[in-house]
Amino acid sequence: MWYVSTRGVAPRVNFEGALFSGYAPDGGLFMPEELPQLDRGTLCQWSTLSYPGLVKELCALFIGSELLPKDELNVEGNSDELDEPIKTVFADVAFVKKHNLMSLNSINWSRVLVQMAHHFFAYFQCTPSLDTHPLPLVEVVVPTGAAGNLAAGYIAQKIGLPIRLVVAVNRNDIIHRTVQQGDFSLSEAVKSTLASAMDIQVPYNMERVFWLLSGSDSQVTRALMEQFERTQSVNLPKELHSKLSEAVTSVSVSDEAITQTMGRCWDENQYLLCPHSAVAVNYHYQQIDRQQPSTPRCCLAPASAAKFPEAVLAAGLTPETPAEIVALEHKETRCTLMRRGDNWMLMLRDTIEDLSRQWRSHALNTSQ
Numbered sequence: 001m002w003y004v005s006t007r008g009v010a011p012r013v014n015f016e017g018a019l020f021s022g023y024a025p026d027g028g029l030f031m032p033e034e035l036p037q038l039d040r041g042t043l044c045q046w047s048t049l050s051y052p053g054l055v056k057e058l059c060a061l062f063i064g065s066e067l068l069p070k071d072e073l074n075v076e077g078n079s080d081e082l083d084e085p086i087k088t089v090f091a092d093v094a095f096v097k098k099h100n101l102m103s104l105n106s107i108n109w110s111r112v113l114v115q116m117a118h119h120f121f122a123y124f125q126c127t128p129s130l131d132t133h134p135l136p137l138v139e140v141v142v143p144t145g146a147a148g149n150l151a152a153g154y155i156a157q158k159i160g161l162p163i164r165l166v167v168a169v170n171r172n173d174i175i176h177r178t179v180q181q182g183d184f185s186l187s188e189a190v191k192s193t194l195a196s197a198m199d200i201q202v203p204y205n206m207e208r209v210f211w212l213l214s215g216s217d218s219q220v221t222r223a224l225m226e227q228f229e230r231t232q233s234v235n236l237p238k239e240l241h242s243k244l245s246e247a248v249t250s251v252s253v254s255d256e257a258i259t260q261t262m263g264r265c266w267d268e269n270q271y272l273l274c275p276h277s278a279v280a281v282n283y284h285y286q287q288i289d290r291q292q293p294s295t296p297r298c299c300l301a302p303a304s305a306a307k308f309p310e311a312v313l314a315a316g317l318t319p320e321t322p323a324e325i326v327a328l329e330h331k332e333t334r335c336t337l338m339r340r341g342d343n344w345m346l347m348l349r350d351t352i353e354d355l356s357r358q359w360r361s362h363a364l365n366t367s368q
């Protein structure tokens with residue numbers, strides 16, 4: 001399996017190449033050159049698998065081998081601000097090669113690949129039988145910020161999973177505006193919300209979605225993304241926009257709606273939602289309140305409420321902290337804070353050089 005950059009300039013790489021990289025050297029994102037197509041028989045076989053079994057099968061379609069990263073910096077800023085120095089570091093091909101760099105956020109194909117398993121697992125959970133023709137449809141509501149989970153769902157749909165996608169964002173609504181109006185443009189500033197992991201202005205995985213929507217057209221994708229990088233504002237071409245709005249529907253959810261949803265879910269089910277999951281569940285409540293007839297629906301729940309006690313309190317609920325997490329709070333923290341005004345790019349490079357030296361001397365000692 002070969003991986004190509006969505007911008008079409010960087011040479012193609014194998015899975016290992018895509019795994020040990022972040023952005024492609026031309027600034028694009030890696031995507032499989034061709035997507036496999038799953039037939040009904042494969043879906044039926046997969047429907048009885050455990051979650052790990054499902055991940056294994058999916059990975060077998062796309063991979064050869066895998067490794068793990070390490071992170072020792074703590075940043076005083078948001079995801080968008082960190083994304084810039086990361087992008088600069090990854091654009092230095094020699095540096096990336098020398099240190100075998102990879103990034104395990106959704107810039108990296110391997111994360112998107114594994115996220116696809118959520119969609120398959122959710123689908124099988126919501127379909128008691130796959131004996132019908134056509135296969136039953138399931139609506140998957142995807143809370144997202146950088147559009148990683150959305151890209152994963154869209155690829156799952158493309159390779160044959162009968163799902164309908166709803167993308168749910170917080171008040172950082174660039175994806176929502178893009179789906180609704182083709183308005184792929186930055187707002188003035190990133191907004192802090194209760195669903196903080198989705199406080200993202202630049203949903204970089206939309207590049208993967210655009211590439212797929214355009215029929216793997218790297219020229220169209222490159223022109224679009226370069227315009228976005230230059231002007232921070234793109235009006236999607238009409239055809240691309242109508243394809244996007246056919247493929248997904250969208251919703252943007254306020255903090256107030258997040259806390260209301262958390263409260264309602266607790267009252268009705270004694271289930272504590274994390275604020276990100278609540279963004280998705282809010283869409284569900286909107287639909288049932290309007291008594292819209294619907295297909296079975298699944299809301300992806302990306303985190304435990306235990307990670308977000310402030311949001312739980314804001315919803316007027318009582319945080320529940322599992323003992324394992326309480327234990328973590330008393331452990332020593334080893335990190336270097338990346339303060340505002342520091343040279344983050346240099347700090348990233350120095351940390352990587354440092355880790356690399358430590359690993360090399362560890363490897364040398366072990367071999368001796």
Ligand SMILES: Cc1ncc(COP(=O)(O)O)c(C=O)c1O
Pocket residue numbers: 106143144145146147148149150197198276302303
């Ligand atoms: C808790 C939580 N929710 C949602 C997301 C959104 O992921 P994405 O924007 O890649 O879809 C993340 C990303 O790390 C997350 O940590």
